Amino acid sequence: MFTLIKELCNINGTSGREDKVREYIISKLGENSYTVDNLGNLIVEVKGKNRAKNKVMVCAHMDEVGFIATYVSEDGLIKFDTVGGILPAVMSGRKIVFENGTVGVIGSKPVHLSSAEEKNTLLNKDKLYIDIGAKDKNEAMKYVIPGDTAVFVGEFTDLGEKILSKALDDRVGCAIMLKMIEEGMEYDTVFVFSVQEEVGTRGAGCAVNRIYPDFSVVLESTTAADIIGIAGEKRVCVQGEGAVISFMDNSTLYDKEVFKTALKIGEEKGIKVQVKTAVAGGNDSGAIHKSAYGVRAAAISAPCRYIHSQSNLLMKSDIVACFELAKALTENLSHA
Numbered sequence: 001m002f003t004l005i006k007e008l009c010n011i012n013g014t015s016g017r018e019d020k021v022r023e024y025i026i027s028k029l030g031e032n033s034y035t036v037d038n039l040g041n042l043i044v045e046v047k048g049k050n051r052a053k054n055k056v057m058v059c060a061h062m063d064e065v066g067f068i069a070t071y072v073s074e075d076g077l078i079k080f081d082t083v084g085g086i087l088p089a090v091m092s093g094r095k096i097v098f099e100n101g102t103v104g105v106i107g108s109k110p111v112h113l114s115s116a117e118e119k120n121t122l123l124n125k126d127k128l129y130i131d132i133g134a135k136d137k138n139e140a141m142k143y144v145i146p147g148d149t150a151v152f153v154g155e156f157t158d159l160g161e162k163i164l165s166k167a168l169d170d171r172v173g174c175a176i177m178l179k180m181i182e183e184g185m186e187y188d189t190v191f192v193f194s195v196q197e198e199v200g201t202r203g204a205g206c207a208v209n210r211i212y213p214d215f216s217v218v219l220e221s222t223t224a225a226d227i228i229g230i231a232g233e234k235r236v237c238v239q240g241e242g243a244v245i246s247f248m249d250n251s252t253l254y255d256k257e258v259f260k261t262a263l264k265i266g267e268e269k270g271i272k273v274q275v276k277t278a279v280a281g282g283n284d285s286g287a288i289h290k291s292a293y294g295v296r297a298a299a300i301s302a303p304c305r306y307i308h309s310q311s312n313l314l315m316k317s318d319i320v321a322c323f324e325l326a327k328a329l330t331e332n333l334s335h336a
Contacts, residue, residue, distance in 0.1 A: 001151035001179045006156045008171035014066025014083045014149050015199045019028050021062040028178050041207040042193040052187035052334040057213035059284050060173025061197030065308050066151040069144050076134035084198030088123035090309040095153040102143040152306040152310035168312035173219035176323045187334035205287030212292045215333040219281045226302035233277040242272025242321040244301040251286025255296040265328045272321045300326050
């Protein structure tokens with residue numbers, strides 16, 4: 001599974017530009033039937049050993065956060081907006097790459113020319129730009145025009161018990177679903193590799209209205225703030241403590257019975273499970289649960305440090321716990 005994660009993370013694909021990620025996933029589906037809808041969602045129908053009593057939709061998003069060019073200045077510097085939520089603090093000085101392979105760096109005012117006040121003030125995105133080494137506007141526009149998108153350059157690194165990379169949110173979820181498909185399912189299951197999650201859970205909202213599931217299980221990465229200076233519930237979740245399940249976030253109030261079932265499965269099967277301790281963030285569940293006839297939703301997330309940056313950090317054991325819980329919960333809901 002970790003080879004899958006590495007290969008998926010090394011593919012670039014921000015929201016609305018998931019094509020190469022989708023092509024890779026399709027190459028791993030074997031004989032399983034799939035459909036690509038008009039927005040680009042990849043919908044895979046997996047036949048299980050038995051027919052399912054309930055239709056379960058398992059979902060993870062293919063897109064990663066990124067950037068989109070908005071303007072090219074006369075001196076060849078590129079203004080941009082973000083695709084998804086990225087803090088200016090993690091942008092400055094970072095290497096990025098456009099779809100056509102053009103590499104640049106996100107620049108800002110040099111520290112030596114910054115006032116004391118500026119040094120102690122958080123960066124504003126409007127003060128940043130992308131430098132691709134062009135001498136002027138004409139040269140820059142041979143490589144980048146407004147509307148072109150880019151992502152962080154963040155090399156996948158195996159740190160032993162942990163992995164470090166860009167795009168672990170949510171290529172980890174995609175890899176878990178591929179592993180579930182590869183191993184085979186006990187019951188018929190629909191898997192959705194969704195698009196445009198980072199810009200408003202748009203893809204999942206379309207896919208669910210094609211599927212009309214009874215239950216959904218969304219696989220994600222979520223903020224782990226178990227770092228220096230943060231304590232108690234503000235840590236949200238803790239690396240090494242297993243899969244994270246949510247009772248509520250900014251877009252979903254999760255089904256109470258499904259939430260309890262996930263906890264029970266973890267206890268019975270010896271899978272490490274922890275509860276997210278803050279009402280924060282959101283995921284594809286926000287669009288799924290209120291669509292079709294209404295869908296009973298669950299979210300299983302891997303605790304990720306430095307999410308939405310070029311260097312996401314995840315613990316391998318937590319990813320394995322997410323996989324084990326996802327498979328067990330999906331099969332439970334299929335015949336509940």
